[in-house]
Amino acid sequence: MATIKKIFSDLHNESIDGVAYKNLHLKKQILTYFANTSDATITELSRELNFSAPKIAELLTELQKDGLVKDYGKAEDSGVGRRPNRYGLKPNSIFFVGVDVKKFHINIGLLDLKNTLVKYQEKVAFTLNNTPKSLDALCAIIQGFLKGLPARKDQIAGVGINLSGRINYKTGYSYSFFNFSEEPLSKIMEDKLGIPIYLENDSRAMAYGEFCNGAVGPEKDVLYINMDYGIGMGVMINGQLYYGKSGFAGEFGHIHAFNNEIICHCGKKGCLETEASGQALVRLFSERLCAGATSIVTKITRKTQDFLLDDIIAAANHDDVLAIECIAVIGEKMGEGIATLINLFNPDLVILGGSLSATGAYIRLPVKSAIFKYSLSLVSNETHLKMAELGEKAGVMGACLLVRSRLFAFE
Template sequence: MGKTFFEELNNESATGVAYKNLNLKKSILGYFANVSDATIADLAKELNISVPKMTAVLNDLIQDGIVQDYGKVESKSGRKPNLFGLLPESAFFIGVDINQRYINVALSDLQKNLVKVAEKISYKLENNKESLETLCQLINTFIKELPIPKDKILGIGINISGRVNYATGYSYSFFNFSEEPLSKIIESKVGIKVFLENDSRAMAFGEFSSGIVKGEKDVLFLNIDYGIGLGILINGQLYYGKSGYSGEFGHIPLFDNEILCHCGKKGCLETEASGWALARMVKQKMQEGSSSILFEEKGEGEEIQMEDVIKAANNDDVLAIELIAEIGGNIGRGIALLINIFNPELVILGGSLAQTGEYIRLPIKSAINKYSLSLVNNDTQLRLSQLGKHAGIIGACLLVRKRLLSLH
């Protein structure tokens, strides 16, 4: 008995006819996923393959439980052909989005549907072995509680902040304790193939693939959270840069200050325009005796976090709104720089601070108009993320799906 498609997929040494067959199967699945269900004749014509060859390959995929025969379709003349398409529950992908104080995890099927989502699972991201061990335990717990067999999960996408080389699986900002890639370390603990990605880039891909992007080819996605990340889409493709580290937007030295950034340098955009900066500014206002519900709700010695300020702003707290507007103005100044360089069709605001909606979008828009060239920014739209808090997990699932099966 020959190997199944999934066994072929995990065979990294495939060559010759086996390699060609695997790529043909990926192309067929890609057509079903990205275009539509189809007849054998349509597929053969589209992929430039003979009808007998297409019939044989489709039969293999049906036997493997990936493709389904939907029966006869209407035809203007002659015999009615059969229509074929994907069986969504034949394969699944897991997306893990790591935040500073929690993780989000999701399971998606072959047709991009989210089957199960677990949000805000308590977790503290720290650069130590204990934090990594806890992360693996949380992923294993999620897998154990799923209503599907583990062997149907083809891969896990994990988003983490900082410098990530997705091609090699190394993270250089977190959990870089071993010569072995972080993706392989986690893979050995969860028993499923793991793909690592920078969190902002994964969120961007989610938005590009299933969110607010409607045909635009040159798009910038801003992940405005404790730090500031950037996902770049150029001519419809994610841009990584030579080493895979593109998008370190938060570390542009835009301000002449003495505030030390988390990267070790001074004057970075993040020092004046991020969740970290927001928490610092609130603390200063508290010391100056400003009035806010933020100070009434927190007990003595309790730190005010970015999430607290977002909640206060959405409850119409004046100080929180003012500080978010100040942050927005600083971010807009940085985005103006990006617009002058990239001249994008669309800039998307995502991440936690985008949850404040117009409170942050309007100051950003005002600063863009002030600091960017009007001739350049005239054709740039500014929109809030459509996927919101699900952007990361959706992006993680879809990137795994794309990398394993070449599906967009």
């Protein structure tokens, strides 16, 4: 069995041309088909990829020799005729590490080729600051995770890392965090950890998780809204993540939506994020409490101020009226923004994700009614609104799957 390094260099060998190039291309098409769809028979692949059965069979045996593909045996009875063999990715050949860096904690996990989180650690203590010390702490956590894995290091294709703010995944530069060096952040971390690093914007990675393994079915044009302290978005167009020119597409939180005087951390005034985000919810909730409103959150947390977003979400899910009211206010404003997105993107599906999505219908209903109110009905009639399915795991899943997509990618 070839090592991951060998497979990697084979798959990305750019000096290859002619027949070898075409075979390599077809191999990647097969792998991508397995990854995006599922196991398949020779005949299915032949039809789908427009190559003859013998050719597909030849490449499948090569991929099996490489250790990437497995023969899963005879398919289920499908009526009459000989039952075909099903082929698919071999789970234990390659693994991917995903690191979801949140404001106050880290989630980290190891994914195999069958989309199983082999190992997963949630809410590892960490505080995100834009300092070298914070970066060192992050590296140390990843280092520790890499040590205790049920996989050889040469089986790990890379580490995907989600950060909030502006990220250019192609260059590896981060512009909002850990941007105190001349070199791209991905390079710095690769040097420290000795393993390929792939940076991505947090919302886009979460979106990718939902796209591949969550709420998205056959839909091709999908928007994923990450509702957390800030507001982020991941855009899928024609079945692929959309980046824009420099990887900054989807800055939904910083569109100008209000004529208020609240200064956003991006430096501008009136961003959607100033009134429709988790941080706006915390502010609104505190204001209402100060103004004399009552809530069970004070009982649960024994605090009278400095509530966390999670405290309010928990209160709402315990039927706390104040929390529910405040979420409705935020949701209405969020929905107005989403109405704009629907007019512009005419998506098949909009997914509400991020920590605020844990409030379920409390956020969904005001969003839905605002969409009706503010978008063209002909357009929004075509759009489904769903809640995210992966919850807290979305980020880690997405980060891992993005590493996979880079391994299988062509060019």
